[in-house]
Each structure stands twice: as C-alpha cells, then as structure tokens.
Amino acid sequence: MELKLYDTLTKQKQPFRPLDPKNVRMYVCGPTVYDFAHIGNARPVIVFDVVFRLLRHVYGENHVTYVRNITDVDDKINARALRDFPDLPLNDAIRRVTEKTAAQFHADVAALGCLKPTFEPRATEFVLPRTDGKTDMVTLITQLIARGHAYEAGGEVLFDTASMPDYGLLSGRKLEDQQAGARIAVDAHKKNPADFVLWKQSSDDEPGWDSPWGRGRPGWHIECSAMSAAYLGEVFDIHGGGLDLIFPHHENEIAQSRCAHGTHTMANIWMHNGFLQVEGEKMSKSLGNFVTINELLRDWPGEVLRLNMLKTHYRSPIDWTLKGLEESAKTLDDWYEVAADSKGEVASGAVLEALSDDLNTPQVVASLHGLRNAAASGDAKQREAFAASLRLLGFLSDSAAGWKAKKQQASGIDAAQVNSLLSDRAAARARKDFKESDRIRDELAAMGVVIKDSKEGTTWEIAR
Numbered sequence: 001m002e003l004k005l006y007d008t009l010t011k012q013k014q015p016f017r018p019l020d021p022k023n024v025r026m027y028v029c030g031p032t033v034y035d036f037a038h039i040g041n042a043r044p045v046i047v048f049d050v051v052f053r054l055l056r057h058v059y060g061e062n063h064v065t066y067v068r069n070i071t072d073v074d075d076k077i078n079a080r081a082l083r084d085f086p087d088l089p090l091n092d093a094i095r096r097v098t099e100k101t102a103a104q105f106h107a108d109v110a111a112l113g114c115l116k117p118t119f120e121p122r123a124t125e126f127v128l129p130r131t132d133g134k135t136d137m138v139t140l141i142t143q144l145i146a147r148g149h150a151y152e153a154g155g156e157v158l159f160d161t162a163s164m165p166d167y168g169l170l171s172g173r174k175l176e177d178q179q180a181g182a183r184i185a186v187d188a189h190k191k192n193p194a195d196f197v198l199w200k201q202s203s204d205d206e207p208g209w210d211s212p213w214g215r216g217r218p219g220w221h222i223e224c225s226a227m228s229a230a231y232l233g234e235v236f237d238i239h240g241g242g243l244d245l246i247f248p249h250h251e252n253e254i255a256q257s258r259c260a261h262g263t264h265t266m267a268n269i270w271m272h273n274g275f276l277q278v279e280g281e282k283m284s285k286s287l288g289n290f291v292t293i294n295e296l297l298r299d300w301p302g303e304v305l306r307l308n309m310l311k312t313h314y315r316s317p318i319d320w321t322l323k324g325l326e327e328s329a330k331t332l333d334d335w336y337e338v339a340a341d342s343k344g345e346v347a348s349g350a351v352l353e354a355l356s357d358d359l360n361t362p363q364v365v366a367s368l369h370g371l372r373n374a375a376a377s378g379d380a381k382q383r384e385a386f387a388a389s390l391r392l393l394g395f396l397s398d399s400a401a402g403w404k405a406k407k408q409q410a411s412g413i414d415a416a417q418v419n420s421l422l423s424d425r426a427a428a429r430a431r432k433d434f435k436e437s438d439r440i441r442d443e444l445a446a447m448g449v450v451i452k453d454s455k456e457g458t459t460w461e462i463a464r
C-alpha cells in the first residue's frame, strides 16, 4: 500500500517518500492566540491530526516529528491585551491573553481527539539567537540581508521579492501581475509592492526585541521559517495549513526559507485543507454565524465534531450544518454501541487504503459503515477491525457507558433527574394513573428526552 498525497505546489497526487523514514517531518501553522478558536480553525487541526496518526501507523510512533507553532506575537494580540487588561504593563497583559487563549485552544483540540504535536514552539521564544543554537528569526533575517534577499528601509527590513526569480510558484501569482495589479498605494520605501516585512520597528507601547535594526518585532511569515528549521531542518517532508494560507503566508515562508538556506525547496509536499462555511454561508462575526469550538463542545462531544469534519474530503469545501452534526451524532451512538467494548488492534485494510489515497476520509467513512454492518451481524473479526480502525482515526476514546454519560452532559440533561422522573412514571403506570404518566412523558420530551418502553423495561435517550 503506497501513501499518496496531493501537493499544492505540483498540483498532483504524488507518492509520499520521506527524506528519512526514521524521522518523518511535518510542520503545520498553528493558531494566533488572542481569541477563542472557531470551527474553521478546527479543520486543519483535525485533518493534520489524521495525517499524523497515519504517518505514525506507517512509519512507527517514534519516527514522526510533528511541529505546530503558536503565534504569540501579533498586533491583534496587542490590541486584545490593551482592551482586556488596560491596567497591566503591556508585556504582562500580553502574557495573560496568550496564556489564557493557548490553554483554551489546547483544551478545545484535546476534546476533538487530537494528539499533541511532538513540538509546539512559541514564536516569542524564537525571535533572538538561542543558547541551544536552534534557528531563530534574527539570524535568518541577517542571512537574508547578507545573501542579497532583504533590505532595510523606512524602519523595516523587507524581503526583496525581485531577488528570487521563481517567487510565486506555490500560489501561481507572478510578480509582474502583482506589480500591475497592485491597487494598494505602494509604500514609498518598498522597492516592489510585493516585498513583505521581515522586521518592523516597535513603538514604546508595543512589544519589542533589540535587534541589529533597532528595537522591533518580527513579521508573521518569518516565524514559521524559523520554527520549522529549528525542529525539522532546512528541508522537510510535509508543510500543512488552510487554503487561505497559501498566499501570502506560505508563499513568503518558502521565499524566506529557500533564500536564507540556499535550498531548492522548503518542504516536499504542501498540503492545504479547504474552506468551511456554516449553513451555506461564509462564517463571519458580522453575520452572527461565527461558531467557536468551545460553544459547539457545550452541545456535542468532540468526537461528533471530529466525525462531522472527516465526512468531507479535506480539500473540498465543507458546509457545517446542524443537520450534519445530528447525523454524525447518531452515527457515533451506533458505532459506540457496536464497537466500544471490542479490543481489536488491527485496523481494516480498506480503511488504510482509503486513508493512503490522499486521506480519502469520505471513503473511510463508507468502509466503516460496511464494517459496522458486518460487525452487527455477528462477524467478530470484522468487529475487531471496525474498533481498531475507529481508534486509529481518533474515535472510541470512551467506553460505551462513558460515551452515554458524555452525551448527556453535553446536552445539559441531568441523568439523575431523568431517572427519578422515570421511576415516578413507572409508579403512575403501576397505579394506572395514565394521565400522570403521560404528563411525565411530555415533561421529559420537553427536556429533550425520548423514552422507549419495551418488555425489558424503559430506556431513554437524548432527542436530536
């Protein structure tokens, strides 16, 4: 079985051949920590978690290095710090914002069933040269200037895009088009409108580091060039992120890294996940359909969000709907019932094959439905393969009972209260007070609880 991945740079699916099978290396751009992550932010986290799990499966758990950074220096962070903690010194206020937001992000993505990356560097720790000699931003910028790829102007250090003949390969934007199409007034100090900031000066009320170019702070793109090189080297296997990062962020990461190191490539495969809409509309704060992971986790267990995400292929746009969530929740209820107590260890070949075909998760889900049916009709071997496949994908982290409890908790329904109402209802039925038993049933229905009477007794579940 050969792993094939679609590469944004060559625009084709290609066989994945790691530079070093003993150390397969992947970098994914992480969050800028100033606010709750929204469900669109969850998409790359889940998608690349599945890539990470698949690589670990193929090459061994100890032979994959996954780096996802935290951007903790950004003008949006400064603004939030000033708004939320106006009485604190700026650096303290910034730390409060970034620590709180990063902790929230970690809790959110853990609930989504995502493994921790191998390393999670924070940008602020890679600005200045380090005692451990790992790549830092100031050194990279110095190299770019020395090699004639960057220049100082107007209090900034800028990347000289004209110095790189094949700038724009990833996004397919030619430098000439950008010059002709530049609608924004060109900053007078730029040689070229496409030139971008590597370093900018900080005023006294902005965070800053002392550098050869005065007290300032890095541009966003240089962060990822430094942190990827620090942990993965000058050239590595996979670089990932959302489609919206192709330009300018990834294009500029490539320019910086290749020109600073003198390499022909930065990463061998560039993977990008597609956009996410909510109920058919672009998510935005002004439309009022801006959904955070945190809000969704109040109503749904994380694995429901995870399955709902993986039902769509990662490169396709996804329409995030309540209906989809309801279906995903139903599917998982059923899968938990069939597989949760199985200890299977060998994942299904069909599931692995679909995953190896550029992460064809819709096909994976179809295979899982097939396995589920075989398992439910008594095929013990298929049941084990079903359970093992689900675990490989980051599902079944609970027991069947734990799952039920989690769903009740997520729905805000108090199981003890339901059980007490059910015993009142049983008592009413026993004394043939059907009016009262119907009233209790209606009360439960109003709470979102559906009851089923059978010969074995009464069971209940949460209506969706």
Ligand SMILES: [Zn+2]
Pocket: 028, 029, 030, 224, 249, 253
């Ligand atoms: Zn990045």
